Amino acid sequence: MLQLANLLEKLSHKLMGWVEDSVIMLPNLxxxxxxxxxxxxxxxxxxxxxVRVFSRLTSNPPIANIAATLVRGALLIFAxxxxxxxxxxxxxxxxxxxxxxxxxxxxxxxxxxIASNFMSGFMMAxxxxxxxxxxVEIGDHAGRITTMSMRDTEVETVDGRSVLIPNREVFQNxxxxxxxxxxxxxxxxxxxxxxxELEGVRQAMIDALDELPGRLATERVEVLFEEFGETTIKAQxxxxxxxxxxxxxxxxxSLAMIAIKRALDERGVMLPVPARTVELGPEFAxxxxxxxx
Numbered sequence: 001m002l003q004l005a006n007l008l009e010k011l012s013h014k015l016m017g018w019v020e021d022s023v024i025m026l027p028n029l030x031x032x033x034x035x036x037x038x039x040x041x042x043x044x045x046x047x048x049x050x051v052r053v054f055s056r057l058t059s060n061p062p063i064a065n066i067a068a069t070l071v072r073g074a075l076l077i078f079a080x081x082x083x084x085x086x087x088x089x090x091x092x093x094x095x096x097x098x099x100x101x102x103x104x105x106x107x108x109x110x111x112x113x114i115a116s117n118f119m120s121g122f123m124m125a126x127x128x129x130x131x132x133x134x135x136v137e138i139g140d141h142a143g144r145i146t147t148m149s150m151r152d153t154e155v156e157t158v159d160g161r162s163v164l165i166p167n168r169e170v171f172q173n174x175x176x177x178x179x180x181x182x183x184x185x186x187x188x189x190x191x192x193x194x195x196x197e198l199e200g201v202r203q204a205m206i207d208a209l210d211e212l213p214g215r216l217a218t219e220r221v222e223v224l225f226e227e228f229g230e231t232t233i234k235a236q237x238x239x240x241x242x243x244x245x246x247x248x249x250x251x252x253x254s255l256a257m258i259a260i261k262r263a264l265d266e267r268g269v270m271l272p273v274p275a276r277t278v279e280l281g282p283e284f285a286x287x288x289x290x291x292x293x
Contacts, residue, residue, distance in 0.1 A: 190236075
């Protein structure tokens with residue numbers, strides 16, 4: 001009975017100590033809960049405010065959003081640390097930070113592709129190789145940029161397909177931006193027969209392309225003879241176009257081919273057709289004339 005009484009007395013003292021500590025810590029607990037509760041809407045408001053401020057400082061919306069998100073995250077971390085310190089949980093804060101580091105390292109290895117896409121998106125937001133609406137060629141895809149995020153880039157191809165390209169692939173591939181330059185050069189390869197008078201053929205093609213719709217008037221048409229081929233003299237036709245988009249380029253290429261063909265036909269120039277000579281030996285001739293049995 002004596003031992004039981006001692007145990008009950010110790011338990012009573014322990015419970016009383018907990019009650020006293022709880023009463024003492026109650027104001028800190030209320031303040032900590034209030035700080036952590038108010039930090040969420042305040043951080044959201046601060047983020048919106050930072051977006052406005054950073055948007056004035058930079059004309060790059062992704063950078064403004066990233067900077068504002070980082071400010072909000074730092075504010076939430078500070079509020080959580082302050083709340084834990086009010087509860088005298090400094091060692092818990094240290095343990096949590098260490099745990100966050102270990103978890104972050106593990107997540108970094110597990111989601112390295114996502115992290116790579118995010119970092120690539122951040123670097124592209126800094127360098128800005130293209131904007132929404134630009135006509136680009138990225139790897140095997142050519143089209144207009146419709147949306148850009150920190151993870152991927154959406155391209156609407158010239159045939160109407162929507163392609164999501166991970167930012168890592170965009171960042172690692174060569175990017176051809178046709179919108180950055182207002183003009184684009186059209187190149188056509190053509191073969192001229194050896195019997196034709198080259199200067200006259202050259203002038204006929206130049207005259208035909210001078211009136212090409214969409215041609216850049218400040219640049220002249222060039223027809224350059226480059227090589228003596230096996231059956232033709234190879235020429236290169238160069239025309240600068242006033243627009244760089246893909247549809248204009250294809251239409252102009254088609255119209256240029258029609259104009260060149262018409263001009264050469266009017267001049268009586270026949271475009272050579274590749275021909276091959278096949279020699280048949282006497283054995284084949286004997287087999288072909290042998291009577292059938």
